[in-house]
Amino acid sequence: MEAPPVTMMPVTGGTINMMEYLLQGKAGGQRGAGGGWGAAELCVSGTGSVLDQSLESLLHRLRGLCDNMEPETFLDHEMVFLLKGQQASPFVLRARRSMDKAAVPWHLRYLGQPEVGDKNRHALVRNCVDIATSDNLTDFLVEMGFRMDHEFVAKGHVFRKGIMKIVVYKIFRILMPGNTESIEPLSLSYLVELNVVAPAGQDVVSDDMRNFAEQLKPLVHLEKIDPKRLM
Amino acid sequence: REEKQLELTLEALISQVADLKNSLVSFIYKLENEYDRLTWPSVLDSFALLSGQLNTLNKVLKHEKTPLLRNQVIIPLVLSPDRDEEIMRQTEGRVPVFSHEVVPDHLRTKPDPEVEEQEKQLITDAARISPDGAQKQIQSLNKMCSNLLEKISKEERESESGGLRQNKQTFNPTDTNALVAAVAFGKGLSNRRPPGSGGSVQSGQPGAGAIIAGASGMQQVPMSSAPAQQQPMLAGVQMAQAGQPGKYIAYLIVIIKQEAR
Numbered sequence: 255m256e257a258p259p260v261t262m263m264p265v266t267g268g269t270i271n272m273m274e275y276l277l278q279g280k281a282g283g284q285r286g287a288g289g290g291w292g293a294a295e296l297c298v299s300g301t302g303s304v305l306d307q308s309l310e311s312l313l314h315r316l317r318g319l320c321d322n323m324e325p326e327t328f329l330d331h332e333m334v335f336l337l338k339g340q341q342a343s344p345f346v347l348r349a350r351r352s353m354d355k356a357a358v359p360w361h362l363r364y365l366g367q368p369e370v371g372d373k374n375r376h377a378l379v380r381n382c383v384d385i386a387t388s389d390n391l392t393d394f395l396v397e398m399g400f401r402m403d404h405e406f407v408a409k410g411h412v413f414r415k416g417i418m419k420i421v422v423y424k425i426f427r428i429l430m431p432g433n434t435e436s437i438e439p440l441s442l443s444y445l446v447e448l449n450v451v452a453p454a455g456q457d458v459v460s461d462d463m464r465n466f467a468e469q470l471k472p473l474v475h476l477e478k479i480d481p482k483r484l485m
Numbered sequence: 486r487e488e489k490q491l492e493l494t495l496e497a498l499i500s501q502v503a504d505l506k507n508s509l510v511s512f513i514y515k516l517e518n519e520y521d522r523l524t525w526p527s528v529l530d531s532f533a534l535l536s537g538q539l540n541t542l543n544k545v546l547k548h549e550k551t552p553l554l555r556n557q558v559i560i561p562l563v564l565s566p567d568r569d570e571e572i573m574r575q576t577e578g579r580v581p582v583f584s585h586e587v588v589p590d591h592l593r594t595k596p597d598p599e600v601e602e603q604e605k606q607l608i609t610d611a612a613r614i615s616p617d618g619a620q621k622q623i624q625s626l627n628k629m630c631s632n633l634l635e636k637i638s639k640e641e642r643e644s645e646s647g648g649l650r651q652n653k654q655t656f657n658p659t660d661t662n663a664l665v666a667a668v669a670f671g672k673g674l675s676n677r678r679p680p681g682s683g684g685s686v687q688s689g690q691p692g693a694g695a696i697i698a699g700a701s702g703m704q705q706v707p708m709s710s711a712p713a714q715q716q717p718m719l720a721g722v723q724m725a726q727a728g729q730p731g732k733y734i735a736y737l738i739v740i741i742k743q744e745a746r
Contacts, residue, residue: 303656303657311655334671404670404671406671425664425667427674428674441664443660481668
C-alpha cells in the first residue's frame with residue numbers, strides 16, 4: 255500500500271481523551287437522575303411547522319407562554335454520522351456545534367428508535383443520550399469509522415417552560431460540503447419542536463406537552479410525527 | 486346570636502352597597518366627562534359591572550345566614566334640624582341634617598307612586614289570565630327564546646369558520662413532513678443528491694461517495710495493525726483483533742450500553 259496510513263499516535267491520544275470525555279460526559283450530561291448512567295433518558299417530542307409569515311405571531315405567543323423574557327437565538331451546524339456495521343441498520347450519531355457562541359462545547363447525541371408504546375400517547379418517545387465533547391469530535395468519529403451522512407445549519411430560537419423546551423428553527427442546506435457560509439433555506443417554513451428530556455417512565459410529561467401544544471393550536475399543529483413514516 | 490348575625494349581615498350589605506355606589510360614581514363620571522370618546526362596549530362594561538354588583542347584593546340578602554330583615558323595624562328616635570357632624574361624615578357630606586324633610590325620603594320603603602300603579606296593574610292582569618292561558622304564553626316565550634339562541638349560535642359558528650378559512654394557512658403540513666424528514670435522515674440535504682430530488686434514496690447507502698475526502702481510505706486503516714503499541718494506552722478496553730474498526734466501535738457501544746444499565 256503506497257499511502258501511509260494516517261498517523262495513529264495522535265489519533266490514539268485523541269481517542270483515549272475522547273473516550274474518557276465520552277464516559278465523563280455521560281455522567282456530567284445526566285439530568286441529575288441519581289448519578290450514574292442508570293436511568294435511560296427519554297426524549298419526548300412533538301413536531302410541527304410554521305410558515306415564515308406567521309413566525310412573528312408564533313414567537314409572540316411563545317414569549318408570552320414560556321419562562322424568561324429573553325428568548326435565545328442559536329445558529330448551529332449539525333452533522334449526522336453513520337456507522338455501517340454488520341447489522342442492517344446503521345448506528346447514527348449527531349454532532350452539533352454552535353456557530354455563533356464561541357466557548358460552547360460540541361454536542362454529541364444519540365437518538366434511539368421511537369418507543370412502541372401506548373398508541374394514544376401524543377408524543378414521540380425515544381431513548382436519548384447527550385454528551386458534551388471537545389472540538390476534535392469529527393476527527394474522532396471519522397477515525398472510528400463513522401462517515402458523515404449529511405449536515406445542515408439550523409438557525410432559530412429556543413424557549414423554555416419548566417422542563418419543556420420549544421425550538422423554532424429554519425433548516426439550511428449546505429451547498430458546498432464543509433463550507434457553512436454558502437447555505438440556502440430548505441423550505442419556506444420553520445420547524446417547531448417541543449421536546450422534553452426526562453427519566454424513563456414519566457408519562458405525566460406527555461400530558462403537559464399536550465396541554466402546551468393545545469395552546470399553540472391554531473398557529474402551529476404539533477403532533478407526533480414518526481420519521482420512519484416519511485422514509 | 487341573632488344580633489351577631491344581624492350585625493354581620495349589615496356589614497356585608499354596607500360593603501356591597503359601597504361597591505355599588507363606587508361603580509355608579511365612576512360610570513356617571515365617565516358619562517359626563519368622556520361622552521365624546523365613549524364607546525358602546527365601554528358602556529356595556531359599566532352596565533355589566535353594575536348588574537353583577539346588584540346580583541351579589543341580592544345573593545347576600547337571600548343568604549341563609551341573613552335574618553329576616555322584614556321583621557326589623559327602623560324608627561328614627563331623634564329628629565333635629567341641627568347639623569350633625571357624624572351623619573355628614575358618614576354620608577360624605579350629602580346629608581347634613583337628620584331632620585323632618587330628610588327622613589321620609591331616606592327611610593321610605595314604599596316604591597314611587599308611579600311604580601306602585603304599574604305594579605298594581607300588572608298584578609290585576611296576571612290574575613285575569615287563566616292558568617292554561619298563562620302556561621301557553623310561557624311555552625311560546627320559551628320557544629321563541631330558544632329559536633333566537635339557535636340562530637345566534639349558528640351565525641357565530643359560521644362567521645368563525647369563515648374567518649378561519651382566511652387565516653388558516655399558518656402552517657403547511659407538507660413542509661412539516663419535509664422538514665422532519667430532513668432532520669431525521671437528511672432527505673433533501675445531502676450533497677450527493679442533486680438538490681430538489683424527491684427520490685427517497687436511503688441515506689445509509691455505502692459507496693455513494695465519501696463526503697469527507699479520504700474517509701473511505703481512513704476506514705481501511707486497520708486499527709488492529711498495531712494493537713501491541715496501543716494496548717497499554719487502551720487499558721481497560723480490549724482491542725478486538727478484527728480487521729474492521731467496526732468491531733471496535735461495536736465494543737465501545739456495548740460499553741456505553743452497559744454503563745447505561
